[in-house]
Amino acid sequence: xxxxxxxxxxxxxxxxxxxxxxxxxxxxxxxxxxxxxxxxxxxxxxxxxxxxxxxxxxxxxxxxxxxxxxxxxxxxxxxxxxxxxxxxxxxxxxxxxxxxxxxxxxxxxxxxxxxxxxxxxxxxxxxxxxxxxxxxxxxxxxxxxxxxxxxxxxxxxxxxxxxxxxxxxxxxxxxxxxxxxxxxxxxxxxxxxxxxxxxxxxxxxxxxxxxxxxxxxxxxxxxxxxxxxxxxxx
Amino acid sequence: xxxxxxxxxxxxxxxxxxxxxxxxxxxxxxxxxxxxxxxxxxxxxxxxxxxxxxxxxxxxxxxxxxxxxxxxxxxxxxxxxxxxxxxxxxxxxxxxxxxxxxxxxxxxxxxxxxxxxxxxxxxxxxxxxxxxxxxxxxxxxxxxxxxxxxxxxxxxxxxxxxxxxxxxxxxxxxxxxxxxxxxxxxxxxxxxxxxxxxxxxxxxxxxxxxxxxxxxxxxxxxxxxxxxxxxxxxxxxxxxxxxxxxxxxxxxxxxxxxxxxxxxxxxxxxxxxxxxxxxxxxxxxxxxxxxxxxxxxxxxxxxxxxxxxxxxxxxxxxxxxxxxxxxxxxxxxxxxxxxxxxxxxxxxxxxxxxxxxxxxxxxxxxxxxxxxxxxxxxxxxxxxxxxxxxxxxxxxxxxxxxxxxxxxxxxxxxxxxxxxxxxxxxxxxxxxxxxxxxxxxxxxxxxxxxxxxxxxxxxxxxxxxxxxxxxxxxxxxxxxxxxxxxxxxxxxxxxxxxxxxxxxxxxxxxxxxxxxx
Numbered sequence: 198x199x200x201x202x203x204x205x206x207x208x209x210x211x212x213x214x215x216x217x218x219x220x221x222x223x224x225x226x227x228x229x230x231x232x233x234x235x236x237x238x239x240x241x242x243x244x245x246x247x248x249x250x251x252x253x254x255x256x257x258x259x260x261x262x263x264x265x266x267x268x269x270x271x272x273x274x275x276x277x278x279x280x281x282x283x284x285x286x287x288x289x290x291x292x293x294x295x296x297x298x299x300x301x302x303x304x305x306x307x308x309x310x311x312x313x314x315x316x317x318x319x320x321x322x323x324x325x326x327x328x329x330x331x332x333x334x335x336x337x338x339x340x341x342x343x344x345x346x347x348x349x350x351x352x353x354x355x356x357x358x359x360x361x362x363x364x365x366x367x368x369x370x371x372x373x374x375x376x377x378x379x380x381x382x383x384x385x386x387x388x389x390x391x392x393x394x395x396x397x398x399x400x401x402x403x404x405x406x407x408x409x410x411x412x413x414x415x416x417x418x419x420x421x422x423x424x425x426x427x428x429x430x431x
Numbered sequence: 432x433x434x435x436x437x438x439x440x441x442x443x444x445x446x447x448x449x450x451x452x453x454x455x456x457x458x459x460x461x462x463x464x465x466x467x468x469x470x471x472x473x474x475x476x477x478x479x480x481x482x483x484x485x486x487x488x489x490x491x492x493x494x495x496x497x498x499x500x501x502x503x504x505x506x507x508x509x510x511x512x513x514x515x516x517x518x519x520x521x522x523x524x525x526x527x528x529x530x531x532x533x534x535x536x537x538x539x540x541x542x543x544x545x546x547x548x549x550x551x552x553x554x555x556x557x558x559x560x561x562x563x564x565x566x567x568x569x570x571x572x573x574x575x576x577x578x579x580x581x582x583x584x585x586x587x588x589x590x591x592x593x594x595x596x597x598x599x600x601x602x603x604x605x606x607x608x609x610x611x612x613x614x615x616x617x618x619x620x621x622x623x624x625x626x627x628x629x630x631x632x633x634x635x636x637x638x639x640x641x642x643x644x645x646x647x648x649x650x651x652x653x654x655x656x657x658x659x660x661x662x663x664x665x666x667x668x669x670x671x672x673x674x675x676x677x678x679x680x681x682x683x684x685x686x687x688x689x690x691x692x693x694x695x696x697x698x699x700x701x702x703x704x705x706x707x708x709x710x711x712x713x714x715x716x717x718x719x720x721x722x723x724x725x726x727x728x729x730x731x732x733x734x735x736x737x738x739x740x741x742x743x744x745x746x747x748x749x750x751x752x753x754x755x756x757x758x759x760x761x762x763x764x765x766x767x768x769x770x771x772x773x774x775x776x777x778x779x780x781x782x783x784x785x786x787x788x789x790x791x792x793x794x795x796x797x798x799x800x801x802x803x804x805x806x807x808x809x810x811x812x813x814x815x816x817x818x819x820x821x822x823x824x825x826x827x828x829x830x831x832x833x834x835x836x837x838x839x840x841x842x843x844x845x846x847x848x849x850x851x852x853x854x855x856x857x858x859x860x861x862x863x864x865x866x867x868x869x870x871x872x873x874x875x876x877x878x879x880x881x882x883x884x885x886x887x888x889x890x891x892x893x894x895x896x897x898x899x900x901x902x903x904x905x906x907x908x909x910x911x912x913x914x915x916x917x918x919x920x921x922x923x924x925x926x927x928x929x930x931x932x933x934x935x936x937x938x939x940x941x942x943x944x945x946x947x948x
């Protein structure tokens with residue numbers, strides 16, 4: 198069995214009185230595309246947000262490539278910085294920075310978080326945009342993009358800081374079938390480069406074609422054997 | 432003759448009779464009758480305008496009932512009204528607006544220590560003088576031995592009431608003797624500022640000066656007169672006939688000792704008055720201002736010459752307005768950003784304190800805040816007028832700006848902030864690179880709006896002796912006896928300042944096009 202990049206144990210998360218997660222436990226191996234699947238409101242998005250440290254949780258642990266988040270404790274700013282170098286999150290609604298162009302959206306974090314020079318960040322951004330097929334929109338503002346373009350820019354933005362684990366929330370929701378396959382091919386390419394993808398989706402067909410392992414989420418827990426995620430049905 | 436004149440309606444309207452209006456309807460007839468009766472009742476009144484802020488001995492309001500007034504001007508109003516067979520009715524009008532109120536017909540006569548200036552004589556129908564006063568210098572007791580004349584005041588700050596003869600004298604003395612004239616909106620604060628050292632002297636008429644000398648220990652009024660002028664009643668030029676009748680009433684009161692009794696009662700009778708009355712009873716012409724060494728007032732010039740003479744000071748005052756507004760806004764923006772950030776990012780006591788600050792500054796008048804900063808805090812910290820004005824406006828506007836920024840910060844979608852956090856930005860970077868810039872774009876239109884408002888609100892600082900555009904316009908208008916030219920110039924200058932600003936803001940907005948939703 199290959200090396201574990203993400204280990205989530207006994208995750209309990211409550212918002213005021215509502216229980217969202219009640220003991221979610223699973224692990225993800227390095228490389229490959231893993232999907233969280235389950236009905237709406239089962240906690241898929243919350244799991245992704247908790248891993249990205251956007252959502253405090255009351256109990257449990259998250260170990261990501263040597264960084265640990267523990268329940269009921271605020272992570273130190275050092276730990277938070279380290280964690281966010283290891284994980285990227287592409288939101289269902291892209292949440293691009295409205296005041297910046299496509300290129301600026303992609304170069305902002307490399308320049309200010311990683312300290313990369315403007316020229317270098319820009320070269321890298323153009324490569325990413327080209328990979329994603331949106332280099333022709335480099336000077337556009339987010340409001341001028343179509344849904345699919347915006348999503349690909351959001352992926353480029355997340356990849357620009359080069360996180361080993363890339364998480365995506367419902368990445369196929371705003372894509373037509375041909376775009377979905379393009380996304381699948383992109384994810385396959387990314388995993389070949391050694392990256393790990395964790396995504397949430399309802400899309401059985403996309404899962405069958407492009408996902409290596411599935412985690413079923415129901416009412417805030419992972420059902421089935423969390424140690425060995427089921428292979429997608431043929 | 433006299434009776435006919437006085438029966439004439441004040442505004443020159445012909446007396447209406449119900450019969451002339453009688454259309455078919457009886458209702459209309461009734462209304463017309465009531466209207467005619469009302470009009471008749473108005474004719475029997477003499478509406479006189481005064482400002483109780485001037486206080487005793489001129490016009491003082493009863494604290495329990497501000498409609499009840501007393502003072503020598505009140506008694507003179509009663510005297511004239513009686514002589515004209517009318518009932519006196521007092522109308523409160525701020526001192527600086529009495530001429531305008533008379534001109535537009537709000538009141539028939541202004542009696543509130545109105546000065547006898549050449550401008551007033553030219554533009555209005557003024558009565559004969561009923562009291563002569565001296566412009567005198569008041570100093571601190573310690574300086575009584577060395578500061579006697581305007582020439583002694585070289586290089587010193589000298590205060591007076593703006594828009595008065597005394598202020599005109601000081602403006603001329605600025606050039607001639609190198610002193611610095613400071614204009615106040617009231618006659619109390621010059622003396623209190625004299626005592627605390629903000630001023631070295633105050634030039635006002637002897638009635639005002641002696642009144643303060645009695646109530647404020649430490650003030651010495653020098654006996655030498657700088658100039659002589661008088662108090663007069665002010666009527667509209669179209670009411671010259673009423674003025675003539677009032678003049679006869681005043682002359683009669685000078686002859687039979689009624690005026691002397693009134694002024695003795697209010698403790699302002701002196702030997703200057705009999706000399707004045709003697710000349711007036713002989714129907715000799717009395718110059719408006721006398722005793723001044725070089726009486727070249729603005730009012731002696733043509734309107735055109737006066738305008739040319741005033742334009743530089745208006746431009747300079749516009750500069751004060753612009754500099755004050757820009758600096759205040761800069762401080763307000765900086766402070767507003769801090770307050771807004773504190774309220775958005777902090778919790779607990781700090782947030783509570785900041786909220787309290789915003790509510791306090793928004794919930795109380797800026798005029799009151801300016802007074803507190805300049806006069807109220809004078810015993811603790813004696814701020815120069817410009818600094819106090821700047822601080823007052825900045826502190827007040829900071830509260831408004833902070834609310835704009837708070838709203839704008841909260842309007843930036845949470846999703847973008849989370850996206851920035853997951854990219855590894857620190858909270859400070861999120862604010863600086865993502866939230867701040869977008870909030871600023873959202874805040875720009877209301878900020879521009881506030882800045883234009885501030886340009887005009889800055890006129891409030893004239894209460895702190897800062898002469899800015901509106902105040903300078905008022906001074907100009909008082910000396911010219913008309914608002915038409917000064918008002919138009921003033922409006923043009925405000926527009927010249929605000930329009931480019933609005934245009935700049937529009938261009939920025941277009942460039943940024945604040946994203947919606």
